[in-house]
Amino acid sequence: MTPEQLSVVVERLLDDDLSHMERTNLSALIAQDADLHQRLASELALALQIRAVLAQDAEQRADLLMATLSGSRRLALADRLDRAIDAAALPAAPRWLPWTSVAAAALLMLLIGGWWSQRAPTRNPTRDVVITAPAPQRTIPVAVNPPTTPVIAAPETPLALPAADPTPTPDALVAQTAAQSAGEPASPEIATPEAAPEKAPLANVPLTPDVRESAPLSATQANSVLAKPDLRALRSVPPVLISGSAQVRRQGREAASVDGFRLVPGDEVRVSGDGADLNDDRGITWWCSPDTRLTLPPTRTVEVVRQPLHVTLGTVHVTAAMGLRPLITTPHLRIDAEEADLWLTVTTQGTRVETVSGSVHIDITTASVQRPGTTKPRPGIKTVRPLAPGYYALTHPGQGLEIHPAGKNRLSVIGGRFARDGDLQIPRILHGTSATVAADLGGTALLAPLADGTWLDQAAYRHLNALIELPPTTPATRILKHPALSAWVTTNDTRAATAMRRADPLRPIHLAGPAPAKLPTWATTSELPSDGDAPTGRATLAVIPVDAQVHAHTWDALIRGAQGLIWTVVDQHDPAPALQSLTAALDATQSLLTDGSRAPIALGDGIRAARWDRPGRRLVVVVNRNDGERALQIPHTSGLAQVGADESLAVSTTGDLTTATLPPHGVLILQGPAP
Amino acid sequence: MTDAANSPLAIGMDAAQADVLVRQVQSGNREAFRTLFLEFERPIRCYLSAHASSAEMVDEVLQATFVACYESIGTYEARGTFSFWLRGIARNRLLKELRQRARHDHVGADVLEATLAEVAASHLANAPDHHAEPYLQRCLDQVTPRVRELLQRRYVDQVAVKQLAVELAHTETWVSVTLHRARAFLRDCLQRGGNADAAHAAHATDAKVVRS
Numbered sequence: 001m002t003p004e005q006l007s008v009v010v011e012r013l014l015d016d017d018l019s020h021m022e023r024t025n026l027s028a029l030i031a032q033d034a035d036l037h038q039r040l041a042s043e044l045a046l047a048l049q050i051r052a053v054l055a056q057d058a059e060q061r062a063d064l065l066m067a068t069l070s071g072s073r074r075l076a077l078a079d080r081l082d083r084a085i086d087a088a089a090l091p092a093a094p095r096w097l098p099w100t101s102v103a104a105a106a107l108l109m110l111l112i113g114g115w116w117s118q119r120a121p122t123r124n125p126t127r128d129v130v131i132t133a134p135a136p137q138r139t140i141p142v143a144v145n146p147p148t149t150p151v152i153a154a155p156e157t158p159l160a161l162p163a164a165d166p167t168p169t170p171d172a173l174v175a176q177t178a179a180q181s182a183g184e185p186a187s188p189e190i191a192t193p194e195a196a197p198e199k200a201p202l203a204n205v206p207l208t209p210d211v212r213e214s215a216p217l218s219a220t221q222a223n224s225v226l227a228k229p230d231l232r233a234l235r236s237v238p239p240v241l242i243s244g245s246a247q248v249r250r251q252g253r254e255a256a257s258v259d260g261f262r263l264v265p266g267d268e269v270r271v272s273g274d275g276a277d278l279n280d281d282r283g284i285t286w287w288c289s290p291d292t293r294l295t296l297p298p299t300r301t302v303e304v305v306r307q308p309l310h311v312t313l314g315t316v317h318v319t320a321a322m323g324l325r326p327l328i329t330t331p332h333l334r335i336d337a338e339e340a341d342l343w344l345t346v347t348t349q350g351t352r353v354e355t356v357s358g359s360v361h362i363d364i365t366t367a368s369v370q371r372p373g374t375t376k377p378r379p380g381i382k383t384v385r386p387l388a389p390g391y392y393a394l395t396h397p398g399q400g401l402e403i404h405p406a407g408k409n410r411l412s413v414i415g416g417r418f419a420r421d422g423d424l425q426i427p428r429i430l431h432g433t434s435a436t437v438a439a440d441l442g443g444t445a446l447l448a449p450l451a452d453g454t455w456l457d458q459a460a461y462r463h464l465n466a467l468i469e470l471p472p473t474t475p476a477t478r479i480l481k482h483p484a485l486s487a488w489v490t491t492n493d494t495r496a497a498t499a500m501r502r503a504d505p506l507r508p509i510h511l512a513g514p515a516p517a518k519l520p521t522w523a524t525t526s527e528l529p530s531d532g533d534a535p536t537g538r539a540t541l542a543v544i545p546v547d548a549q550v551h552a553h554t555w556d557a558l559i560r561g562a563q564g565l566i567w568t569v570v571d572q573h574d575p576a577p578a579l580q581s582l583t584a585a586l587d588a589t590q591s592l593l594t595d596g597s598r599a600p601i602a603l604g605d606g607i608r609a610a611r612w613d614r615p616g617r618r619l620v621v622v623v624n625r626n627d628g629e630r631a632l633q634i635p636h637t638s639g640l641a642q643v644g645a646d647e648s649l650a651v652s653t654t655g656d657l658t659t660a661t662l663p664p665h666g667v668l669i670l671q672g673p674a675p
Numbered sequence: 676m677t678d679a680a681n682s683p684l685a686i687g688m689d690a691a692q693a694d695v696l697v698r699q700v701q702s703g704n705r706e707a708f709r710t711l712f713l714e715f716e717r718p719i720r721c722y723l724s725a726h727a728s729s730a731e732m733v734d735e736v737l738q739a740t741f742v743a744c745y746e747s748i749g750t751y752e753a754r755g756t757f758s759f760w761l762r763g764i765a766r767n768r769l770l771k772e773l774r775q776r777a778r779h780d781h782v783g784a785d786v787l788e789a790t791l792a793e794v795a796a797s798h799l800a801n802a803p804d805h806h807a808e809p810y811l812q813r814c815l816d817q818v819t820p821r822v823r824e825l826l827q828r829r830y831v832d833q834v835a836v837k838q839l840a841v842e843l844a845h846t847e848t849w850v851s852v853t854l855h856r857a858r859a860f861l862r863d864c865l866q867r868g869g870n871a872d873a874a875h876a877a878h879a880t881d882a883k884v885v886r887s
Contacts, residue, residue, distance in 0.1 A: 007855030008848060011829075011836045014730070023787040031790060041794065046858050048724035048733055051830040053811050054823075058716050061738075062709050 001029075001036055010043045226250045245273025275615075533600070534561030551582050552665035555623045558593060559600070559610040585644045589671055592619040603632055607662075611636070613674060620670040624662035632668075634658045640670035688714045690755035697757055700748050708748075712741055715758065719765050721811070726769060726799040728776070728791040730833070736772050740765040770799055814864035822857050829854060 030037035246257040249268040596612030606626035612619040637658040651660040699707035773796035840847045
């Protein structure tokens with residue numbers, strides 16, 4: 001390579017002006033020619049050093065750095081996160097109770113301590129805690145684990161004391177929890193393991209201590225509470241709470257969950273009794289049937305790559321789903337708005353970090369184009385450098401869904417633009433969120449290079465992906481991946497799928513269209529057949545255009561076994577009015593749709609019907625696919641009520657039989673207690 | 676090795692002054708950290724530029740270095756070695772970054788960046804201390820204003836070669852070659868310890884640009 005050629009290559013490299021093929025060829029060339037590689041590296045290094053010496057932006061960089069430091073984990077946010085975590089509903093969290101309760105509990109523990117001190121040599125090697133006598137100040141540490149119930153009654157019959165049992169049964173734990181919630185003075189304060197000394201001075205314990213002397217005592221308690229989770233583990237996952245009947249196993253200990261019990265990675269949950277609800281920080285609920293087993297897997301981290309974000313709305317919350325650079329100085333965010341405030345949220349190695357608002361503020365009105373290699377500057381557009389590279393999940397809380405006819409203000413922020421060939425497509429979810437609510441839930445977006453200078457801009461709502469991860473049968477062992485994005489959905493465009501795979505290598509790719517001739521091994525097709533039932537054994541998506549028949553199409557797909565839906569909106573169609581009543585009905589039936597067992601019902605030609613059952617509940621859906629009106633009789637519907645009452649359907653139920661007249665493409669939905 | 680002359684970064688501030696600032700930061704004075712940044716930013720950036728594979732990597736690692744410095748400055752013992760300590764952070768961060776990119780990009784499609792990063796990491800791991808910044812500054816002072824402006828526009832303002840060609844009414848190749856010659860002049864000057872050789876300069880650079 002001549003010096004002239006080398007000079008051109010160097011400059012094009014600096015301009016990022018080499019095509020994928022040219023880069024590959026150059027790579028092969030320098031791999032063979034060490035001298036060429038040396039010259040190229042030397043030229044690049046010198047260019048960068050010239051830049052370093054001539055740059056006069058130290059003050060600006062100092063401002064950015066100080067803003068980063070002031071808004072990063074080391075300062076305010078860490079404290080805020082810690083406070084939020086401590087305030088979460090953890091059973092192990094300390095609680096302050098009135099001193100009378102403390103006194104009563106201390107008395108109980110004195111009794112226990114007296115009994116134990118006589119048998120100290122033979123006790124089980126369980127945890128030691130220290131209690132002090134009651135004092136009416138909150139600042140005095142008065143802390144024990146809650147004793148188990150029959151302690152008071154029989155100090156003379158110590159063999160009956162359950163406190164000696166280091167592994168209390170779940171029932172005992174449930175009873176204990178219930179006793180506490182009923183206000184019994186059994187638990188003055190729950191001591192965390194960290195708060196208790198390693199070894200209590202057992203020899204100093206008087207056999208019959210006097211409470212009024214505030215003597216320190218030693219007592220041994222069974223592990224009746226779960227271990228306090230690692231704070232980093234809590235930070236690594238958005239809150240997922242479980243309410244209902246469930247046993248939670250953590251680090252070898254097991255306890256009954258209480259309402260609003262927060263799960264952390266590694267927890268194993270077994271749902272019992274009447275089932276339990278899982279809630280996330282967005283208020284979304286999953287119902288778990290009895291015997292469902294859940295695990296919360298550890299979060300994964302993925303290396304980051306730089307990629308541009310195209311943002312067309314004003315206020316943006318940028319979340320780096322994975323990967324972290326604790327800095328905010330890197331390209332590329334192009335903002336196309338009058339003004340924007342940015343909040344940067346990045347995640348690294350299990351720690352979620354967020355800069356405070358205003359730390360990256362961009363006033364577009366005073367900006368100009370800065371990005372090298374761009375063509376002509378356009379007023380009102382600025383390339384912003386203070387953003388970390390990585391995969392970004394874009395959310396726009398509180399912003400209603402707005403689709404501008406000309407494509408402005410479209411979903412770049414809310415969920416990422418989902419457009420191909422100029423047609424705007426909006427992924428929607430089955431869960432029953434209306435269009436506006438879907439925006440509030442937040443979406444995820446992925447942008448990946450297509451190797452020809454263009455960028456794939458892909459979006460999917462997290463819930464959709466969480467939903468399609470659920471196995472079609474229940475109960476079953478489940479891996480709960482919510483709320484982390486668990487899969488991407490794309491069309492059968494292999495190039496786009498490859499780009500997504502390259503950008504996000506650990507995530508499955510679901511093809512939402514017909515499978516190409518050669519399906520990549522990492523991709524799964526999830527297309528619902530145009531007719532007939534969904535294939536068993538894998539999650540199936542249905543892609544449904546939003547039009548006049550969107551109700552019939554949607555319920556038809558669900559009857560045939562679709563576990564997820566993508567509603568596509570083409571061109572300038574506003575999906576909100578068409579989907580409003582549909583999403584309301586889906587909302588009302590969601591738990592049965594996702595967790596019920598589906599069975600088709602044969603009601604005649606052109607009629608599609610299915611029944612979903614789960615313990616105690618039943619859902620029946622009937623769709624008339626004919627062009628004419630049909631009168632139907634639907635069996636086994638005693639006690640079911642119509643969802644979304646539609647007078648035109650003329651529904652009446654007599655005994656076990658429901659009679660209805662369905663117009664063309666009409667849908668009848670019945671739900672209620674199982675007959 | 677506590678004076679500025681022996682500092683690996685050759686900054687204007689001596690080691691004792693740096694330690695004073697560090698102690699202020701350790702006692703909670705964040706403005707002092709800003710002063711530290713302003714003092715050490717350029718030499719650290721120059722050091723990183725000599726080994727990084729791209730400009731944005733320099734920016735990333737630079738910021739990451741100072742964030743890490745701030746987070747762990749409480750562990751620094753004031754013994755006049757702050758510049759060594761800081762450069763150690765920068766070096767480790769850069770090594771990690773280069774290795775990550777080399778590993779990641781081999782999986783992805785950008786083989787060129789992976790190759791450059793891989794070799795740069797290998798070079799950095801074995802590189803002796805190299806402090807070109809003061810010499811480079813001296814050499815840059817010897818180029819003509821036009822060349823300096825060209826270098827400024829190209830490498831600092833990051834104006835694309837296409838754009839520069841339009842502005843200068845020349846071809847893109849001319850811009851690239853002229854920049855190449857300017858770098859050759861600077862490289863030769865650096866090898867002479869910051870003293871440009873006039874004959875070589877006349878030969879190695881475009882006289883119309885460099886000497887006008």
